[in-house]
Each structure stands twice: as C-alpha cells, then as structure tokens.
Amino acid sequence: MSEEISKDKPLKIDYTPPRERWMEPRVEFRKGTYGYPAASKHEKYLELPNPREWQPNEEDWKLPEDWKEIILKGMEDRLDRYRSFRLFLDICVRCGACADKCHFFIGSGDPKNMPVLRTELLRSVYRRYFTLPGKIFGKLAGARELTKDVLKEWFYYFYQCTECRRCSVFCPYGIDTCEMTMMGRELLNLVGCNINWVIEPASNCFRTGNHLGIPPHAFKSTVDFAIDELKEITGIDVEVPINRKGAEILFVSPSADYFASPHWYTFLGYLLLFHEIGLDYTWSTYASEGGNFGLFHSADLAKRLNAKIYSEAKRLGVKWVLGGECGHMWRVIHQYMDTLNGPADFLEEPVSPVTGTPFENAKSTKMVHICEFTADLIQNRRLKLDPSRNDKWKVTYHDSCNISRGVGLLEEPRYILRNVCNEFYEMPENTIRERTFCCGSGAGLGSDENMEIRLRGGLPRANAVKYVKEQYGVNLLTCICAIDRATLPPLLEYWVPGVEVAGVHELVGNALVLKGEKERTTNLRGEPIKGEEEELHV
C-alpha cells in the first residue's frame, strides 16, 4: 500500500462538480491513482504496437508521429465492426441515471467517473470527426478536437473503469460503459498506451499458460504441495492428474487459485471434491489459466489467450470442460469463447458423470461452471456435507460483476452456501445480484500502485459488508472470483477490518465428509474447526 494512504488521513469524497467544464481536458497523474505503463519487453513479446519505456506523469508520452490518424482510423474501423460502439455513442440522452451507479464515482466524486462522462470523453471526439453537427458546430454540439491531452484523459479514465457493467443495468437504453472502455483501451493500445498490470499477466499467459507465469514444473510442485497439505488435514491421499490424455473432463481455473492466498483454500476445496466423487478429469499446464487479461486489452488478445482452452481440450481428447471460480473468466467463457474460438464440435454436450444431469445451458460452448456442477451434486444428494465445520464463519456472499451481469449465475452459489454453512446472510438488496458492486480492482486495476483508486472504488462494496458485519456479525465474505479474492482482503482491512475473504469451494471443502477421512480438527486454512470461544469452554 502506498504511504499516502492511512486511516489518519481519511479519503475525502465530494460530489460537487468542479467549476471548470469537462470539455477542457485536464488530468493529473497523481501517485496512487493510475497503473504503471506496460513494460516494453512484454509488449514486444505480444507484438503490440509502439513498445517503449515511458511514464504517464511525464509530459512526453513518446507517441508515434501519426498517432492522431492511427486513433481516428481505429475509431472508424471499430464503428464499422461494433454496433454497440456506434449505437451507444449516438443514443445517450445524458439523463444522468447512471451517474451515481459507478463505484468509482461514489468513492471519488470525480465527475468524469460518472459513466455518462466517461463515455463523453470518446463521444466528444466521435462527434467532432464522425457526425455532421459536430463538424459544423464544434464545441456547441459537444464536439472536441482529439489532442494529446484528450488522449491522456482517455488513458486515465479508461483505466479507471472496471468494466463491471453496473451502469448498464440502470441505463434506459442499456448503454454499456464496459463496451466504451473496451473500445477506448483498444484505441489506446494502437499507439502503445497500455498498463503493465494487464500486459504482463497477458504476456505471461501467452508464454506459460497462466497469468502468474508459473512454468509446468512449478505447477507440478505446487500441486504436490497441495496433496501433502490435504493428507495432513484429512488423512486422505488425493490424486491430481495433470496433462492426462483421455480424461473425461478438463478442469480450468484461474491461476491465482493454485498460487495465491486465500485462493489456495478454494483450490484445496476443488481437489477434495473431485477426489470424493471420483471425477475422471485432468488439469492442464498449457491451459492453466481460466482468467483472461486479454479481455481488458482487446478482443484480439482475449482471443489469443482463450484459444488455449479449446485447443488443449482437443489435444487431450476430453469430452467437455469444467471451469473454476472466476469472474471475468466467465464473462469470456459465457459470452465470448464460443464466438471467438468455437465451434467446439470436437467436444460432447456436457453431462455430469456423477448424477447424469445434462447441462443443457452449456450445450454449445461445452463448458460448465463449477457452481452449476456442485449445486447439481448437492441437489442429487451425492455429497455428504457437515455444515457445522464452517460454524466459525458467519457468511455473506458477494456477487462478482461478470458472474451476475454477464452470466446470471445467481442462485447456484447461494444454494451451495446454504448447504455448506449454517449462518448465511445477504447484504442489502441494492448491492447484490444484478446490482452488485464491483470490488473496485477488476479489469486490470488491481495493482498496488493504484491503491487509492481501488480503495475508493471498493467503498460501496465494503460499506455493504460493514452493514452485515454490524447487523449479524458477518466475518466471512465469500465470492467466486479470483480478482475479488486477491483484492478484497486489503480493501476490507481498510474499510471493514475483521472480515475475511474466501471462495465458495473452500467452504465446500471444509464441509465435505470424505470416505475414509480422519477426524478433521482444522479447516482448510489450518485453523481449528471449533471457534476459539467454544474451545475455551471444553
């Protein structure tokens, strides 16, 4: 965390707009409010345009000579390729309903974080170069020249949007700022303005198969470590197949699950579950990433990274693919994968090998969400569960943006939670399900150098957590998103100390009664199963 942020100097939030008009581009690259630019070696590895060393807070961004032509040509090209782009630029009436729906606006008060103005940053340039009134009336018609300052503003604000799509729920025309941010970022990439927190994971993923850059042998040793740990906790020897040809199912999860904390415990949960039901499956080191930071950069990069899943499923000869707990991964898989890299006609329509349930909804893409899979197991009573093993937790559930507004997977995780823990409380209605608030760190904004913006963006979510903490004593926030699990702990520590973060399958792993297991004394975190107070009374 950067030094400037401490509780003694609380973040100021003021919703009064400044005196100067938004049409004058003005942006200050203050420490804590922007991500570092992409390292050129990663841009070179991915063969992206204009790789160089530069800094946003410096005057000279070392743009190519003809940067303006490149951007305008890029805009024209995308206007022809994306109906959403042209339509959403054209039809906004600036009613302002979206204004206080954005977590970054709520947490910062910066008017350019109102979704409507974020889009006006692009729209004003569109008017100037692509519409008749803009060409004739200029500023009077809300049109702006494309200048370097406008470009800098784009960089600042399109990397201050987590593509969470909350605004599009409230927009009377469904204008989706995520689409605008995606276009903005694609355009910025054309002149070499990317952030490292997006490009480095993407480049890692392209090379090693996962964002964290874990090579296959390290993957193997992390899995071995998990096997040892599970042996210690449960007394069971779990088998974890890797790159095994002929398995029925390929399992893909976000790489943070097997390398970061508290993701690790979710990973342990998966392994226990698959062991217990005797799943014929395999992990892959080549497709060892479900997440897709390419999505936060361009459709092409998303496609390049996503291609590995189907190609590996084909190489290994599996029947279908099962996917772990991750947010934007599921936006890609649900809304993009089949279109980008399908049709997956070499796979079979997914059917649960345990219950025989066909997953009709995944008939074409042939990839099933683990919460759909587990909910079906529980509903068919194929799992023996002891929810009291999670009794130290009072649980709430955070809908991840992409899972709710991208997929509509709302009930499955809740059904699982109600079966694996005894105390589950919902956060207030206007902060969950389709109205859920982003963690404030998605879409590549989760870096430490961006901490002030992350804390501000995380305020609405944290505020709702604080509410259930005060009301019901909630001490665990569950979620099915790897970015949430990585970025919410520091945010909650700042805003609501005393609430931990966990994946849903961590609690499944705790509650799951395994055949032949020893009496469990600790949960997957290695903490005593009984709450500390209870133990004292023994």
Next chain:
Amino acid sequence: MGLWYSISGILLLVFFVVIGIEGIGLYSFFTIFIPYAAVLLFVVGFTYRVLKWASSPVPFHIPTVCGQQKSLPWIKPDNIDSPYTTGGVVKRLALDIFLFRSLLKNEKVDLEAPHRLLFRTSTLLWLGALAFHWSFLIIILRHLRFFLEPVPSVVVILQRVDSIFQNLLPILYISDLIIVIALGYLFIRRIIYPQVRYISLPSDYFVLLAIGGIAISGVLMRLIYKVDLVQVKEWVMAMLSFRPMPPKGVNLLFYIHLFFVSLFIAYFPLSKLMHMPGIFLSPTRNLLNVSRHRRHVNPWNHPVKVHTYEEYEDEFRQSMKEVGLPLDRE
C-alpha cells in the same frame, strides 16, 4: 453556458418566424417549403442512421443479464431479466420501451456520514420521463385527426378521453397539462442538480426548449388565440396530396408552432432523439442470455496469432520431463 446558448438560439428562431411572416410575408416558405424539407430530412436521415447501425454487426453476445440464468431444471430462471426465449426478450424490451423499467430501478446514493452510504429509491426521473413521453405520444396521435379523413374512431375516442375534464376547465387536454409540467421538470432538473447540469450540453436544453415551444404554442392556440381548424386540415390535406397551398385564417402562433414542429422533425435524425429507434437495436437489451447454449457468430472473426502447445512444449520440454509430466514428443 450551454443553457444560454440554447435559450438565445430558441429566441432567435422565434424572431426568425416573426420577421418571416409579419415582416416579409413568406407564407409559402414557412407552410410549404419548410415542412416538406423537414419531412424529407427526417425520412432520409432517420433511415440512414438506422441502416448505419444495422450495417455494423454485433460481434459478441453481450446482453446485460439482470436475473437468474436458465441452468439447472430446479432453479427458477428469470425469463425477463435473463431472457431465454424470444417471448422473454420481447417482454424485456417492451417493459423498457413502454414503461421505462430500467429507469424505474433508479436509486440515489448519498453520503450519510463521511464514509457511510445511503441508498434511496429515486423515481422522480422515471415519472417525469414517462409522463413526458406518453403525453407526447397521445398528443401526436390526437393530431392524426388533421391527417386522416374520415377521422378514425380511435382518434376520436382518445381525444374525448383526453379532454374528460372539459366541464371543469374549458377545452383543456390532460395530455397538454402533463406535457408542460413534465417538460418543466425535465428542464429544471438539468439546471438545479449540479451533476446533471455538469453533463448537459447545449443540445440537451435546446431539445427540451424546442418541444416546449411546440407544446406552449399549441396550447395557446387552443386556449386563447384560436385558429380555424377546418382551414388547417385543408392545408394538411393539400400538402398530403402534393397540391400545396398556404393555409388561410391562421395566426402567427400557428406559424411558430409549425416551424418548431418542422425544426423538431428535421433535427431528429441529427440528434440524441435517435434514442427512439436506437433502443430496439441495443445489444445489451435485445439479446437472449443463451450464449453457451447456442453459438453466436461474429462475421469478422479474424484469425489471431496464438501460442501453440507444440511451441509451449518445445520451450518447457526439459523441465516437464524432469518432473514426469507427459510429453507429446520426447
């Protein structure tokens, strides 16, 4: 700034009509040339814009999902907010188009304490917008009596219902009253709410003022400065049969009314008013949430450079071998 530009723009236009009619007597210009030109611009512009949108493909399947997906048979899916049938998507669009359902979800966030948020439902914008659009529609439908002979009974009934309070307030249409109030609200909120004022462009005020000009001149013609409606209808019929001649027995107010209507029609395709056809094409609202069930095809889905398994194994073969991971080529 934008506000004053718009107000002076509107006043200038009124002045333009006054001079044109009272000063120079350009009757044919205002009642024949301008209305024809406006309609032509509208038809051409409207079609062009819609075709332009339609010509850009929808590369990805991006509905904004607002309810439970259809997945396992025992989980109740939400066919309106996460539509999985065409009927569902039609309902979703219809609720948005006719009842502004998304706007109804609106809520306002305030800071109760420095870092404590307070959510309040906020339905005023929804109410104002709904009142405005519906009264506008009813007024347009009422005007059909000038365009159709005989006047269809639907239009007559609509007119009767709309003037149900005639006994209390002479000749006042409910829709007239509502549109003036609603426009007033929509205009005032652009001025008094700092955020809405901050985002408002001159054109945002301009459109409201222009429609306000139409409404007020219309109401005044009905209440105070009466116009011979028979003459007006004759003029409309002549226009429709392409044997145009300027109307007789109308006053200045009629010319202003007509001019603002023409302005509105001509300006429509050039402006944000295109949200009207636009919502039908909005890919976040008009798509089914079935993208894993049925493949969505992107017409320009071009090949990209990928990192193949062979390249990957070539790079990591030695270390994979050491830890005993299976290899395709030894």
